[in-house]
Amino acid sequence: MFIKRKGDGVNVGTENDLGGNSTYEHVFRENNTGIWEWNISKNEMFVSDSIKDLAIGKSGNFCSMTEFISQLSYEEDIVLAQKDLTDFLNGYVPFYQSTFRIKTESDEIKWVLLKGNFATNREDGSRCLSGILLEVLEIKLLERYDGLTLLPNRKYFFKKINNLIRENIRKDKKGALIYIDLDNFNSINANWGNFVGDVVLRLFTQTLTELLGDEAELARLGGDEFIVIVPEFSDIKEIEDICKKIHIKLHNPFDILDAQIDISVSMGVVVFPDDSFDADELIKFCDFAIYKSKHKGKNMCTFFNKQMSDSYYRENLIKLELKNSIINNELDIFYQPQYDALSNKIEGVESLLRWNSSKLGSVSPVEFIPIAEKSGFIVQIGHWVLKRVLKNAGLWIERGYNFNKLCINVSPVQLRRKEFTEDLLGICKEYHIPPSIIEIEITESTLLENTNDKASKLNELKKNGISIAIDDFGTGYSSLQYLIELPINTLKIDKSIIDNICCYKNKAVVESIVSLSKPLKYKIITEGVESKEQVEMLTDLGCNVIQGYYFSKPLSESMIERLFQKVN
Ligand code: C2E
Ligand code: CA
Ligand code: CA
Numbered sequence: 001m002f003i004k005r006k007g008d009g010v011n012v013g014t015e016n017d018l019g020g021n022s023t024y025e026h027v028f029r030e031n032n033t034g035i036w037e038w039n040i041s042k043n044e045m046f047v048s049d050s051i052k053d054l055a056i057g058k059s060g061n062f063c064s065m066t067e068f069i070s071q072l073s074y075e076e077d078i079v080l081a082q083k084d085l086t087d088f089l090n091g092y093v094p095f096y097q098s099t100f101r102i103k104t105e106s107d108e109i110k111w112v113l114l115k116g117n118f119a120t121n122r123e124d125g126s127r128c129l130s131g132i133l134l135e136v137l138e139i140k141l142l143e144r145y146d147g148l149t150l151l152p153n154r155k156y157f158f159k160k161i162n163n164l165i166r167e168n169i170r171k172d173k174k175g176a177l178i179y180i181d182l183d184n185f186n187s188i189n190a191n192w193g194n195f196v197g198d199v200v201l202r203l204f205t206q207t208l209t210e211l212l213g214d215e216a217e218l219a220r221l222g223g224d225e226f227i228v229i230v231p232e233f234s235d236i237k238e239i240e241d242i243c244k245k246i247h248i249k250l251h252n253p254f255d256i257l258d259a260q261i262d263i264s265v266s267m268g269v270v271v272f273p274d275d276s277f278d279a280d281e282l283i284k285f286c287d288f289a290i291y292k293s294k295h296k297g298k299n300m301c302t303f304f305n306k307q308m309s310d311s312y313y314r315e316n317l318i319k320l321e322l323k324n325s326i327i328n329n330e331l332d333i334f335y336q337p338q339y340d341a342l343s344n345k346i347e348g349v350e351s352l353l354r355w356n357s358s359k360l361g362s363v364s365p366v367e368f369i370p371i372a373e374k375s376g377f378i379v380q381i382g383h384w385v386l387k388r389v390l391k392n393a394g395l396w397i398e399r400g401y402n403f404n405k406l407c408i409n410v411s412p413v414q415l416r417r418k419e420f421t422e423d424l425l426g427i428c429k430e431y432h433i434p435p436s437i438i439e440i441e442i443t444e445s446t447l448l449e450n451t452n453d454k455a456s457k458l459n460e461l462k463k464n465g466i467s468i469a470i471d472d473f474g475t476g477y478s479s480l481q482y483l484i485e486l487p488i489n490t491l492k493i494d495k496s497i498i499d500n501i502c503c504y505k506n507k508a509v510v511e512s513i514v515s516l517s518k519p520l521k522y523k524i525i526t527e528g529v530e531s532k533e534q535v536e537m538l539t540d541l542g543c544n545v546i547q548g549y550y551f552s553k554p555l556s557e558s559m560i561e562r563l564f565q566k567v568n
Helices: 024-030 049-056 065-072 075-089 154-171 185-192 194-212 236-249 279-295 306-322 365-375 378-398 420-430 444-448 451-463 480-485 495-499 504-520 532-540 557-567
Strands: 002-006 009-013 033-039 044-048 096-103 109-120 127-135 174-182 217-222 225-233 254-256 259-261 265-272 301-303 331-340 345-357 361-363 405-409 438-443 467-473 490-493 523-527 545-547
Touching: 024 033, 024 049, 033 049, 033 065, 033 109, 044 049, 044 065, 049 065, 049 096, 049 109, 065 075, 075 096, 154 174, 154 217, 154 225, 154 265, 154 279, 174 194, 174 236, 174 279, 185 194, 185 259, 194 217, 194 225, 194 236, 194 254, 194 259, 225 236, 236 265, 236 301, 265 279, 279 301, 279 306, 306 345, 306 365, 331 378, 331 557, 345 365, 345 378, 345 545, 345 557, 361 365, 365 378, 378 405, 378 420, 378 557, 405 467, 420 438, 420 451, 438 444, 444 467, 451 467, 490 504, 495 504, 495 523, 504 523
Parallel strands: 265 301, 345 405, 405 438, 438 467, 467 490, 490 523, 523 545
Antiparallel strands: 002 009, 002 044, 033 044, 033 127, 096 109, 109 127, 174 225, 174 265, 217 225, 254 259, 331 345, 331 545, 345 361
């Protein structure tokens, strides 16, 4: 039997009004299930007895879905439950679905799922919204809520944010996402155990939920990552204030089991739909902003700006275009001579990679090499460089040009591979190059990674007659230990030290590198030398091998040939 109410009056209808069958009623009741129908045209609401018995009571009085939800839903969930309905009625979602809590007649809190869609009444053609109500057991809930904090989970967050983006575009409003990452959460877990870690997450949730009140909603995206959804704001200062309040609130440590645990957070903020219309992209942008916060020393809040995504898109484009650079013949090598300043003779040449992309134009190796290293493509590029440089060098030797060293930059990613030495020696053989003219240049930071591994790799190269130069010497966190442990031949003093060689401090640094090199029998090359004064000061200090614009810029293959021909 269904109770049908119209305005204040109560009409008793039969199950047939809903096309139902009375035998279903006990099935409904036993399973905490029911059916409902809102006749929108007539403003009438039909609800199966089982629903009334479950939560509303026989005296419930409603003639629309909105009124039904108000009486059915647990107080704290009414706003969300009504929003699910208006989202559907406004056409933001294809069917009506809402999960919220109810307080049963016996004062228990239960979760229910309402599902439905528009229908047409078979008898009079009036417009209806009809559907079912189901009790949702905990397992179902976990689909939307995080089991530890009971906050909305990632899946629910995405659903919600997608709706909000659409709504804000329509209303021409702005909303914000504040992505929060707990600083050093891993060390809390490691030092205090996972139990305390869990308590921290719960307390954090409680603290923030209280702080945010109705202004915003908190969701947990996983691990120690949370997100605050601010559906609407009119002045960005409101968002800054929320971030400030969060930082201030977390100033006091959490008291857990007699211990005091300090919590700090890094935050990244995006504004929607201004920064993006796409939920995934918004999260990615939050990531960029958080990365900045962490980079600047944690416990900070950074607002996303377009520059952050520009550099991301440029990096992706470079990664994509670089893949075709070899096949499309876009790579080239320039050579910069290294002069002996006393004799004015070419001592060696350094090969420098050039990329003239058909899409991006000329891209500096300073920009594309780190990207190639990250994507692993540097291995193919590095191989291409070795082949091209050694092939050219073979021709120079054949033509009798005079040079002692051929210096090649090698990336740590390349060097790490066990085939590296074998590859290099193979190419030497192919082009009849004595390995002894080859000097590979590696940066200081490369050496610090894992000295044991490096020592055996470099010794293997040395055994085959190849020399090793430390590039950009003086810029890394110099550890003198590696000078003792590794078979190094040359130190290339970095341009940043040479730039201010007139300054007494820089001069003292060069002097001490020179005196350190003498007993260790290191050769010194100074790079980035641009003026006559610098050359004079450096030769006075005993640094004779000089590379830089003062003598020559990097030259194309044909230009270096011409130079060789001229000096020969
Ligand atoms: P690097 O090995 O330190 O190379 C020296 C850089 O300084 C070169 O920049 C060179 O053109 C520039 N340079 C030389 N003399 C002067 C000078 O007097 N003044 C100024 N302002 N600059 C000078 P480039 O060619 O843009 O190369 C940049 C970096 O890219 C190189 O730094 C090296 O780390 C990397 N790189 C270049 N080619 C390769 C390569 O084939 N493989 C790898 N792994 N890295 C490479
Ligand atoms: Ca170099
Ligand atoms: Ca360098």
